[in-house]
Amino acid sequence: MSQSLDRQKAKPHLAEEWVGKIYTFLCILFLITTIFSIVYFVASKGLSTFIVNHVNVIDLLTGLKWLPDGEPALFGALPFIFGSFSTSILAACLAAPLGFCAAVFMVEISPKFGRKYLQPVIELLAGIPSVVYGFVGLSVIVPFFRDVFPGQGIGIAAGALVLSIMILPTITTIATDALAALPKGLKEGSYALGSTRWQTIYRIVLPTTLPALMTGIVLGIARAFGEALAVQMVIGNAPHIPRSLFESASTLTSAITLSMGNTAMGSLANNALWSLALILMLMTFVFVFIVRFLEGRSKL
Amino acid sequence: MQGIGLSAKDLSVSYGDRPAVKKVSLDFAPKQVTALIGPSGCGKSTFLRSLNRMNDLIPNCTVTGEIWIRDQNINSPATDVVSLRQKIGMVWQRPNPFHKSIYENIAFGPRYHGVKKKKELDEIVEESLTKAALWEETKDRLHNSALALSGGQQQRLCIARSIAVKPDIILMDEPASALDPVSTAKIEELISELKREYCIIIVTHNMHQAARVSEKTAFFLMGEVMEYDSTNNIFTNPQRAETSDYITGRFG
Ligand SMILES: Nc1ncnc2c1ncn2[C@@H]1O[C@H](COP(=O)(O)OP(=O)(O)OP(=O)(O)O)[C@@H](O)[C@H]1O
Ligand SMILES: [Mg+2]
Numbered sequence: 001m002s003q004s005l006d007r008q009k010a011k012p013h014l015a016e017e018w019v020g021k022i023y024t025f026l027c028i029l030f031l032i033t034t035i036f037s038i039v040y041f042v043a044s045k046g047l048s049t050f051i052v053n054h055v056n057v058i059d060l061l062t063g064l065k066w067l068p069d070g071e072p073a074l075f076g077a078l079p080f081i082f083g084s085f086s087t088s089i090l091a092a093c094l095a096a097p098l099g100f101c102a103a104v105f106m107v108e109i110s111p112k113f114g115r116k117y118l119q120p121v122i123e124l125l126a127g128i129p130s131v132v133y134g135f136v137g138l139s140v141i142v143p144f145f146r147d148v149f150p151g152q153g154i155g156i157a158a159g160a161l162v163l164s165i166m167i168l169p170t171i172t173t174i175a176t177d178a179l180a181a182l183p184k185g186l187k188e189g190s191y192a193l194g195s196t197r198w199q200t201i202y203r204i205v206l207p208t209t210l211p212a213l214m215t216g217i218v219l220g221i222a223r224a225f226g227e228a229l230a231v232q233m234v235i236g237n238a239p240h241i242p243r244s245l246f247e248s249a250s251t252l253t254s255a256i257t258l259s260m261g262n263t264a265m266g267s268l269a270n271n272a273l274w275s276l277a278l279i280l281m282l283m284t285f286v287f288v289f290i291v292r293f294l295e296g297r298s299k300l
Numbered sequence: 301m302q303g304i305g306l307s308a309k310d311l312s313v314s315y316g317d318r319p320a321v322k323k324v325s326l327d328f329a330p331k332q333v334t335a336l337i338g339p340s341g342c343g344k345s346t347f348l349r350s351l352n353r354m355n356d357l358i359p360n361c362t363v364t365g366e367i368w369i370r371d372q373n374i375n376s377p378a379t380d381v382v383s384l385r386q387k388i389g390m391v392w393q394r395p396n397p398f399h400k401s402i403y404e405n406i407a408f409g410p411r412y413h414g415v416k417k418k419k420e421l422d423e424i425v426e427e428s429l430t431k432a433a434l435w436e437e438t439k440d441r442l443h444n445s446a447l448a449l450s451g452g453q454q455q456r457l458c459i460a461r462s463i464a465v466k467p468d469i470i471l472m473d474e475p476a477s478a479l480d481p482v483s484t485a486k487i488e489e490l491i492s493e494l495k496r497e498y499c500i501i502i503v504t505h506n507m508h509q510a511a512r513v514s515e516k517t518a519f520f521l522m523g524e525v526m527e528y529d530s531t532n533n534i535f536t537n538p539q540r541a542e543t544s545d546y547i548t549g550r551f552g
């Protein structure tokens with residue numbers, strides 16, 4: 001009896017196994033193909049600037065003038081690269097201390113209030129569309145900067161400020177998780193030796209969770225680096241390296257979104273934009289590698 | 301007698317409105333080991349944690365009663381908890397070394413209490429590790445991570461760490477229950493060594509361990525002290541039926 005049951009059931013099970021295997025395999029295959037096609041597409045387009053149009057790579061990376069319609073056409077992307085790095089790193093510098101303090105407050109100082117009110121609010125921040133951030137930046141931050149500092153109010157400072165609020169949830173959430181995952185015994189051990197709360201936070205909590213905190217910061221920078229819309233709305237979009245934080249500037253993303261519609265597919269100007277996209281993509285890879293490296297270290 | 305002991309008077313602890321320790325009065329003599337035994341959940345850890353005010357860290361935990369060290373009631377709000385905890389060291393069931401080097405683990409406490417000179421710190425580190433019977437094993441790798449040590453070594457490191465701030469009293473909450481027999485024997489040996497200098501209060505579930513290392517034993521049951529006497533009397537001639545039931549393994 002039981003034998004016949006087994007034999008009857010064995011077949012459907014085996015079939016199920018195979019269906020499952022094939023199904024998951026196909027999904028993975030689809031994913032991998034998509035990723036590779038995107039990388040290949042961006043790379044081939046981006047590289048054709050150098051291969052087909054014979055623009056010098058060094059000239060593109062270090063050139064200060066971006067004149068795609070000029071005579072001769074110039075493709076110096078350094079102002080954009082500078083803009084992207086300065087806004088995102090500045091944004092991280094603003095958001096990291098804030099995010100970390102918020103996390104310490106939520107985990108160490110007032111867990112009840114933090115969990116109940118602060119965490120949902122911060123998660124809400126993450127859900128706000130970037131156009132809203134840009135709009136708020138344009139109508140609040142830019143006029144404020146215009147009144148207080150010399151210049152038009154637009155520029156790196158406004159961009160960085162908007163970005164810092166956008167990446168705050170990322171940094172805070174990762175820092176909160178890291179702090180909450182800290183073994184309870186470590187803090188008790190420190191208190192039992194007669195350390196104060198701040199000594200414990202500064203000498204035990206911070207160093208032990210540092211790799212995770214860094215992960216949060218790098219992810220924040222990566223997000224800021226790739227953000228286009230909000231930055232474009234407040235940065236001014238002048239294609240040169242600004243002399244102050246309150247002078248119009250551009251980023252890689254804002255340059256691409258602004259000019260993509262105005263260039264013909266396959267033209268030199270279009271290819272040059274793809275080169276910018278390639279730089280963005282490569283930088284993202286670098287960020288991912290840094291995060292990987294840090295995560296490996298935080299396991300201890 | 302020389303040295304510093306501790307006495308608890310009518311000490312009660314409750315979590316919210318649930319009492320965990322009820323009006324416990326116990327005197328702990330200096331240079332002696334006192335064992336706290338009793339079934340799980342009877343409030344031994346809670347009592348122990350009250351003695352160095354670690355329960356202050358638990359939000360809804362209230363401790364009432366008095367704890368006297370010399371002529372000071374340390375359970376009063378006026379007590380400087382931070383300097384109190386220097387005087388009362390603590391070791392937990394699970395070793396909790398900091399994610400730092402062996403050297404830094406030991407130097408952590410003294411550094412905050414004003415020892416800045418490298419030479420002095422070096423001396424404290426060597427002295428503490430020697431007292432904790434760990435110097436020989438670690439002197440060549442003081443700057444390696446403490447997490448690379450074995451569980452038993454980590455526990456001795458934690459003991460060394462608490463000795464380094466020069467306490468008078470050391471509280472141990474099941475310090476050997478996560479360790480293998482060899483490491484356990486080493487810890488017990490160490491306790492017998494340390495009691496020449498310190499007042500030691502140890503919670504243990506191991507009757508043999510209590511009998512081996514302690515001079516006096518307190519038997520806890522449901523948050524109360526049932527019996528407190530010399531270890532010898534408790535194990536050979538208990539006065540109460542509950543005590544004898546517990547140590548002979550009839551319940552708990
Ligand atoms: N942080 C806490 N919050 C609320 N109740 C607690 C807390 N810690 C302990 N208790 C309760 O207090 C009582 C005494 O616990 P305690 O940990 O002191 O027991 P114990 O004698 O150390 O037990 P064991 O031998 O298992 O370690 C238990 O009923 C426990 O549930
Ligand atoms: Mg306990």
